[in-house]
Amino acid sequence: MATGKEIVVSGIRSTGFLHLGNYFGAIRNYIRMQEDYNCYFFVADWHSLTTHPDPKDLRGNVFRLLAENIASGLDPEKVALYAQSDVPEIAELYLLLNMLAYKGELEKVPTFKDKVRLQPQNVNAGLLTYPVLMSADILVHRAIKVPVGKDQEQHLEMARNFAQRFNTRYGEELFPEPIAFNFGDNLVRIPSLDGTGKMSKSENEMATLYLNDTDELIRKKVMKAKTDSGPAEPGAPMPETISNLFLLMQSVSAPDAVDNFRLAYENQSIRYGDMKKQLAEDMVAFIAPIREKAQALQQDVPYLRRILKDGAEKARASAAQTLQAARALIGINYYQ
Ligand code: ADP
Ligand code: TRP
Numbered sequence: 001m002a003t004g005k006e007i008v009v010s011g012i013r014s015t016g017f018l019h020l021g022n023y024f025g026a027i028r029n030y031i032r033m034q035e036d037y038n039c040y041f042f043v044a045d046w047h048s049l050t051t052h053p054d055p056k057d058l059r060g061n062v063f064r065l066l067a068e069n070i071a072s073g074l075d076p077e078k079v080a081l082y083a084q085s086d087v088p089e090i091a092e093l094y095l096l097l098n099m100l101a102y103k104g105e106l107e108k109v110p111t112f113k114d115k116v117r118l119q120p121q122n123v124n125a126g127l128l129t130y131p132v133l134m135s136a137d138i139l140v141h142r143a144i145k146v147p148v149g150k151d152q153e154q155h156l157e158m159a160r161n162f163a164q165r166f167n168t169r170y171g172e173e174l175f176p177e178p179i180a181f182n183f184g185d186n187l188v189r190i191p192s193l194d195g196t197g198k199m200s201k202s203e204n205e206m207a208t209l210y211l212n213d214t215d216e217l218i219r220k221k222v223m224k225a226k227t228d229s230g231p232a233e234p235g236a237p238m239p240e241t242i243s244n245l246f247l248l249m250q251s252v253s254a255p256d257a258v259d260n261f262r263l264a265y266e267n268q269s270i271r272y273g274d275m276k277k278q279l280a281e282d283m284v285a286f287i288a289p290i291r292e293k294a295q296a297l298q299q300d301v302p303y304l305r306r307i308l309k310d311g312a313e314k315a316r317a318s319a320a321q322t323l324q325a326a327r328a329l330i331g332i333n334y335y336q
Contacts, residue, residue: 005036005037005038006037006038006144006145007037007038007040007141007142007143007144007145008033008037008038008039008040008143008144008145008146008147008181009039009040009041009042009137009138009141009143009146009178010026010029010030010040010041010042010146010147010148011041011042011043011044011047011084011134011137012026012027012043012044012065012069013044013045013047013048013201014043014044014045014048014053014058014061014062014065015048015051015053015061015201015202016061016201016202017064017201017210017211017212018065018068018069018072018201018210018211018212019190019199019200019201019208019209019210019211020190020199020208020209020210020211020248020251020287021149021188021189021190021198021199021200021208022149022201023072023211024149024188024190024251025148025149025150025151025182025187025188025189025190026147026148026149027069027072027073027074028072028183029147029181029182029183030069030074030079030147031072031073031074032183033145033147034074034075034078034079035078037145039078039079039080040079040080040082040141040143040314040315040318041069041074041079041080041081041082042080042081042082042083042084042087042137042311042315043062043065043066043082043083043084044084044137045058045062045083045084045085046084046085046090046091046133047084047130047133047134048061049126050115050122050124050126050127050130051119051122052122062083063298063301063304064212064294064298066081066297066304066307066308067294067295067297067298067304068211068212068290068294069081070293070294070297070307071211071290071291071293071294071297072211072290072294076307076310076311079311080310080311080314080315080318081307081308081311082308082311082312082314082315083308083311083312084137086308086311086312086315086316087140087312087315087316087319089140089316089319089320089322089323090133090136090137090140090319091136092323093136093139093140093319093322093323093326094129094132094133094136096166096326096330097132097135097136097139097162097166098129098132100162100165100166100169101129101131101132101162103128105158105161106128106129106131106132107128109130109131109154109155109158110154111130111151111154111155112127112128112130112131115127130155131155131158131159132158132162134155134158134159135155135158135159135162135163138156138159138178139159139162139163139166139175139178139322140318140319140322140323141315141318141319141322142174142175142176142322143176143178144176144178144179145178145179145181146159146178146179146180146181147180147181147182148180148181148187149187149188149189149190149198150186150187150188150189151189151198152180153180153187156178156179156180159177159178160177160178160179162175163175163176163177163178164177166326170329170330171329172329174322174325174326174329190247190248190251191240191244191247191248192204192207192208193206193207193208193209193221193222193224193225193226193244194206194207194225194226195226195240195241195244206221206224207221208221209221209222209283209287211287211290211291211294212291212294212295213287213291214291215284215288218280218283218284218287219280219281219284222276222279222280222283223276223277223280225241225244225245225276226241227241227242227245227272227276238265242265242272245272245275245276245279246258246261246262246265248279248283249261249275249278249279249282252279252282252283252285252286253278253279253282254282257278257282261275261278
């Protein structure tokens with residue numbers, strides 16, 4: 001893919017069903033970038049191994065993620081869509097970068113500290129070096145922009161550090177410093193429906209809307225979303241549970257509908273039941289077509305395999321060039 005376009009990389013772990021947070025934090029940006037950038041999008045299957053998934057589930061998760069990406073609007077003709085484990089150059093760069101990554105800085109990463117708290121019985125080296133593997137994913141294509149949600153900002157900062165450290169040590173600007181990217185000013189964080197955190201693949205399924213949810217389940221989850229007990233005092237800041245509902249509504253509903261409810265909130269005549277009914281229907285209209293298309297695509301395994309193979313070929317062509325340059329700079333190029 002030798003074009004003059006800027007290079008973009010992003011990945012999603014194959015750990016479960018895609019949800020609205022993945023869509024608005026990552027995939028929506030992928031779709032908008034695919035025309036104007038040189039894009040490498042992948043299923044982060046190696047990253048999912050930190051929690052030892054059942055081998056029987058892994059392959060289904062990878063194929064479903066591919067199907068859901070395509071159903072959301074990603075065009076495999078325009079981008080390289082591949083599985084991380086099909087690109088061995090990523091593992092090689094991970095090894096090289098590990099020599100420049102320090103235990104102390106890795107132990108300080110907030111996502112690592114969270115995992116230690118949540119799964120103290122499984123603090124493996126893969127978990128500790130997760131940001132190094134992620135940096136290898138990005139730097140292997142010498143990417144500039146990385147479309148991700150807000151939760152990944154810290155990891156991007158580490159990728160910049162490793163890039164800089166490598167460049168300084170080996171005396172050449174091999175790696176540009178990548179930035180977290182979102183169209184619009186701010187990175188996105190889609191809140192969970194119970195107001196306790198972000199929507200996520202593995203935690204609290206009833207508070208997360210998945211692209212695979214049935215219409216009934218979507219309605220049920222939205223109607224159960226937390227709202228406050230009554231109208232707030234005039235001029236008081238909007239409670240988080242309510243601003244979360246507005247944020248979700250802004251994502252999927254017509255601007256008129258959002259404006260009407262905002263006005264009703266301001267003059268304290270809002271009925272949260274009505275707002276949630278509207279949100280539920282708009283959510284169904286948004287999710288159902290993606291769900292149906294993804295389910296159909298998942299039936300066509302030969303097609304999905306072809307996509308993976310083509311994607312890996314494009315990704316390896318780019319990765320091989322980077323590794324050749326990296327090896328030469330380090331001095332492990334014995335046959336040249
Ligand atoms: P999860 O956190 O649900 O397991 P991943 O870690 O695989 O999902 O994240 C894939 C992408 O989706 C990343 O770019 C991440 O920033 C984004 N993402 C995940 N959850 C959210 C959310 N609730 N809001 C916005 N973006 C999100
Ligand atoms: N760490 C990311 C997450 O948990 C997934 C990921 C792995 C990624 N490698 C990446 C995202 C490279 C962007 C670029 O969401």
